[in-house]
Amino acid sequence: MRVRFGVLGPVTAWDDAGEPIALKGPRHRAVLARLIIARRRVVPVTRLVEDLWTDPPTDAVGAVRTFVAALRRVLEPDRPPRTAPRLLVTEGPGYALRADADTVDAWRFEQAAAAADRERPAAVPSLLEDALGWWRGPAYADFAEEAWARAERTRLADLRLSAVERLAEARLTLGRPAEAAADLDAHVAEHPWRENAWGLLALALYRAGRQGDALTVLRRARTLLVEQLGVDPGPDLRRLEADILHQADHLTAGAGGPGGAGGTAEQVWARATAAYDRTVAFGARARLESTMGLLRGLAVTGGGGLQAAREHRVAAVAAAEELGDADLTARVIGSYDVPAIWTRVDDPEQAAQVVAAAERTLTSLAPGENDVARARLLATVALESRGTHSARAPQAAAQAERIARRLEDPVLLAFVLNGVFMQTFGRAGLAPRRDEIGAELVALSARHGLVTYEVLGHLVRLQARAALADFTGADQHAAAADRLAERNELPLVGVFTGWYAALRLAESGDASLPEVESAYRGAAISLDGAGMPGLERGLLPLALLCLRVRHGLPAPDDAPDGDAADRDTDRDIDWGPYEPWARPLLLLARNQHREAAAALREVPEPPRDLLFEALWCLTARAAIAVGDRSRMERAHAALAPAAAELAGAGSGLVTLGPVAWHLDDLDAALSRT
Numbered sequence: 001m002r003v004r005f006g007v008l009g010p011v012t013a014w015d016d017a018g019e020p021i022a023l024k025g026p027r028h029r030a031v032l033a034r035l036i037i038a039r040r041r042v043v044p045v046t047r048l049v050e051d052l053w054t055d056p057p058t059d060a061v062g063a064v065r066t067f068v069a070a071l072r073r074v075l076e077p078d079r080p081p082r083t084a085p086r087l088l089v090t091e092g093p094g095y096a097l098r099a100d101a102d103t104v105d106a107w108r109f110e111q112a113a114a115a116a117d118r119e120r121p122a123a124v125p126s127l128l129e130d131a132l133g134w135w136r137g138p139a140y141a142d143f144a145e146e147a148w149a150r151a152e153r154t155r156l157a158d159l160r161l162s163a164v165e166r167l168a169e170a171r172l173t174l175g176r177p178a179e180a181a182a183d184l185d186a187h188v189a190e191h192p193w194r195e196n197a198w199g200l201l202a203l204a205l206y207r208a209g210r211q212g213d214a215l216t217v218l219r220r221a222r223t224l225l226v227e228q229l230g231v232d233p234g235p236d237l238r239r240l241e242a243d244i245l246h247q248a249d250h251l252t253a254g255a256g257g258p259g260g261a262g263g264t265a266e267q268v269w270a271r272a273t274a275a276y277d278r279t280v281a282f283g284a285r286a287r288l289e290s291t292m293g294l295l296r297g298l299a300v301t302g303g304g305g306l307q308a309a310r311e312h313r314v315a316a317v318a319a320a321e322e323l324g325d326a327d328l329t330a331r332v333i334g335s336y337d338v339p340a341i342w343t344r345v346d347d348p349e350q351a352a353q354v355v356a357a358a359e360r361t362l363t364s365l366a367p368g369e370n371d372v373a374r375a376r377l378l379a380t381v382a383l384e385s386r387g388t389h390s391a392r393a394p395q396a397a398a399q400a401e402r403i404a405r406r407l408e409d410p411v412l413l414a415f416v417l418n419g420v421f422m423q424t425f426g427r428a429g430l431a432p433r434r435d436e437i438g439a440e441l442v443a444l445s446a447r448h449g450l451v452t453y454e455v456l457g458h459l460v461r462l463q464a465r466a467a468l469a470d471f472t473g474a475d476q477h478a479a480a481a482d483r484l485a486e487r488n489e490l491p492l493v494g495v496f497t498g499w500y501a502a503l504r505l506a507e508s509g510d511a512s513l514p515e516v517e518s519a520y521r522g523a524a525i526s527l528d529g530a531g532m533p534g535l536e537r538g539l540l541p542l543a544l545l546c547l548r549v550r551h552g553l554p555a556p557d558d559a560p561d562g563d564a565a566d567r568d569t570d571r572d573i574d575w576g577p578y579e580p581w582a583r584p585l586l587l588l589a590r591n592q593h594r595e596a597a598a599a600l601r602e603v604p605e606p607p608r609d610l611l612f613e614a615l616w617c618l619t620a621r622a623a624i625a626v627g628d629r630s631r632m633e634r635a636h637a638a639l640a641p642a643a644a645e646l647a648g649a650g651s652g653l654v655t656l657g658p659v660a661w662h663l664d665d666l667d668a669a670l671s672r673t
Contacts, residue, residue: 003075003087005104007036008156009136011143013075021074026142027052031067033143035088035097036104037152044094051148068095105134106156113163116170124170128163135160147574151533155307158529161191168200177207188217192224193525195233199240206244206251214244229522231498235486285328291316292335299338300452300490306531307346309338314350317357326364327373333358334376337415339456341463341496343422343609344387344577346534351384358384375403375412382419387534387609397423410444414453417441421460425608428616428659429641431650435464438477455484459496459652463610467642467650469658471504495530499523499543499653506547506655507646513551517544538576539653545582546614546654549621554589555582580604581615584622597626605638613639614648617656624669632673636666 003021006012011033013021023029034051035043049060057063072079072088079085088097101107112131116124139156143149164187171180181204188197198221205214218241222233232238243251291312299309313336320332333354345351358377365374378400385393397419404416421437424430441457444450458481465473478497485493502519505511511519524540545555575582580603587596600622606615616638623631639647639659647656656662 001076001078003099003103005032005036005099006134006136007033007140008105008109008134009138010141011036023074024070027063028067028071030143030146031064031095032071032097033140034148035095036099036106037140037149038096039107040096040098042091042094042096044092046093048094051146106139109134109156109163110159113159113166116163116166121170121173125167125174128167128170132160132163132167150537151307154529154533155531158531161187161194161197161529165194165197165200168197168204172200172204172207177204180204181208181210188221192221193229193528195221195225195237199237202240202244203251211244211247215241218244229525230519231522285323285325288316288320288328288332289335292332296336296338299336300492306492310347310350314353317354321357321360326361327370329357329361330365330370330373330377333361333380334373336380337376337411337418339418339452340383340386340422341456341459342532342535343425343611344534344607345384346532355381355384371403371407372409372412375400375407375416378403379416379419382423386422387607389608394423394426410448411450414441414444414448414450417444418453418456425610425612427608427641428613428639429643429645431464431467431642431645434460434650435468438464451484451488452490455481455488455490455493458484459493462496462500463650463652466500466503466652467645469507469646469649471507474500474652475504492530492532495526495532495535496652498526502543503649503653503655506550507649513547513553516547520544520547536576538574538578541573541575541582542578542611542614543654545585545618546648546656549585549618550655550657555585556589578611578615581606581618584626585618588622588625593626596622597628600626600628600631603631610651611648611654613642613645613650613659614654614656617647617659617662620662620666624665627669627673629670629673632666632670636663636670639663639666 001016004014006014011023011029013023013032015021023032030052031048034048045061045064048064049056052064053060068088072085075087076085087099088095099107101111109131112127116128116131119127138144139153139160140146140149144153164183168180168184168187171177181201184197184201184204188194188201191197198217202214202217202221205211205217218233218237221237225231225233233241295309295313295316298305298312300306317329317333320329323329358380362374362377365377378396382393382397382400385396397416400416401420404413417437417440421434424433424437438457438460441453441460443457445454445457458477462474462477462481465471465477478500481493482497484490499520502516502523505519506516520540520543524543527536527539530536541556548554548556580599584596584600584603587593587599600619603619603622606612606619616635619631620635620639622628623635639662642659643663645659647659647662648654
């Protein structure tokens with residue numbers, strides 16, 4: 001029996017005849033779903049236990065084995081006794097589902113979406129119409145609240161929305177604007193924050209001879225964005241509105257067939273990729289290196305692109321290692337020089353795989369040869385080890401910097417400086433050092449036309465100047481980053497400058513607490529589908545908590561969206577990795593001082609990253625409240641080097657006010673105890 005699996009809706013499976021397979025209870029389906037998300041990789045039993053239970057029973061491991069055995073019976077009912085399973089296999093410390101790529105609807109959908117980008121417009125509608133018909137509801141619908149499914153659900157949802165818009169583009173190119181408008185009207189109603197969809201709908205209406213309706217749609221989009229998010233429409237929508245008002249010729253150039261700049265670009269892409277496929281043999285090593293160039297571009301296009309680039313990168317590195325060519329592997333690993341500003345990796349497992357591959361390749365390179373590749377590998381170790389307690393990573397960054405400066409290679413130096421930046425969190429108070437790195441990145445990149453690293457330099461300086469309470473300087477760098485992003489189609493930059501705008505409002509003193517909270521909630525919307533779970537999880541609750549502490553208020557006891565139905569408990573708030581530092585303050589807000597003191601004793605030292613000072617300040621507030629002298633002393637020692645900075649503002653995202661204020665309160669509390 002060849003089993004097919006469905007996760008584009010409730011998790012299910014079908015047999016050869018298309019009949020549903022009885023998967024028993026919700027935890028059986030959870031095990032299956034978790035293994036599908038792992039994409040044929042092994043999931044340790046201990047991880048399954050953690051994912052299935054908040055408070056695992058004593059026989060949790062045995063229960064997981066029971067679930068797996070039951071799944072094997074229904075997925076391979078004809079397997080002879082005492083023969084090894086072929087589908088749900090045991091390997092090492094856990095289990096893997098060895099499903100074929102065409103047997104999981106989500107994987108087939110990804111293939112169809114990718115194929116649509118390669119096909120000529122005439123073939124796209126039928127391809128995507130079929131693929132979109134496979135959706136039976138939200139992906140992994142029965143596990144919407146599970147943390148282990150969140151990133152995959154978000155990725156697939158973004159992929160579906162992009163497919164809807166790609167289908168509309170194809171219909172427009174083929175001269176079928178009425179069909180495109182009909183689907184897009186429902187699409188924007190359900191997903192009103194997607195500016196690309198509004199633009200496509202307006203263009204479809206215009207090409208259907210409904211200029212007035214097209215302008216009404218754009219004005220509706222403007223009103224929604226301004227009133228709900230507090231932001232103006234992006235440059236593409238503004239330009240489209242002006243073109244429709246003036247009935248620009250190029251708006252109809254593509255109707256009925258490829259035309260205009262977009263059509264020309266599509267034709268060039270199609271011809272070039274076809275020529276590449278004809279010329280470069282399948283299996284050629286050059287394909288791997290070419291793939292990495294594509295992935296670099298993909299990573300800066302937005303949420304779905306960034307996540308896809310990360311996944312394909314790991315696969316490309318593994319493929320290079322299989323060939324046994326250390327120089328090739330070094331080039332493949334080191335060529336992914338995508339700038340990174342946030343100090344927590346989005347996928348720790350993938351990052352660890354890349355670091356391990358880089359270290360293996362470093363040992364395989366001939367001594368004294370290929371210094372460029374060596375520096376890139378070392379910089380990769382520094383970048384992908386950010387936010388960890390690795391002693392190796394700072395050494396790798398320093399070694400890479402020495403090589404890059406000796407070689408005087410500006411592109412290499414920019415990449416290496418990114419790794420050096422990620423390792424400048426050994427203690428509090430290092431904003432001036434990061435400001436120096438940012439200044440060098442801006443100057444170096446401007447001289448040599450390295451746009452993405454020039455943007456990175458401005459964002460680094462934005463963070464550093466905010467930490468040093470120089471908001472005039474931070475504003476200038478935010479504006480410079482936005483200008484470069486607009487000219488070069490770098491949408492993720494707006495996520496960081498949007499959050500900075502909320503921080504700026506919080507520190508301006510010109511807005512009320514509800515106004516600032518609203519600004520933060522608006523900024524949080526930009527994270528939806530941005531493909532950066534390392535940044536997204538728990539950030540809005542943390543920002544709101546910091547805001548209340550800044551105003552001398554207790555921790556919130558409601559969910560971050562302010563829904564009255566959720567005000568009885570904080571359990572619905574996803575604090576992400578920041579939960580240990582929030583928990584004591586949440587308990588104090590309920591006057592549970594004994595429980596808060598116990599929770600404070602369990603709080604770990606904050607990771608050495610952009611939120612180091614902020615998390616220590618939260619620890620300090622709780623320690624003062626419960627009279628924990630040991631914690632107060634540790635907080636004071638950790639924060640003292642940053643006495644001249646604003647706590648948390650070095651992230652460019654949140655603020656707890658001057659570190660000196662927290663130090664003064666610690667001094668006063670310590671003198672009393």
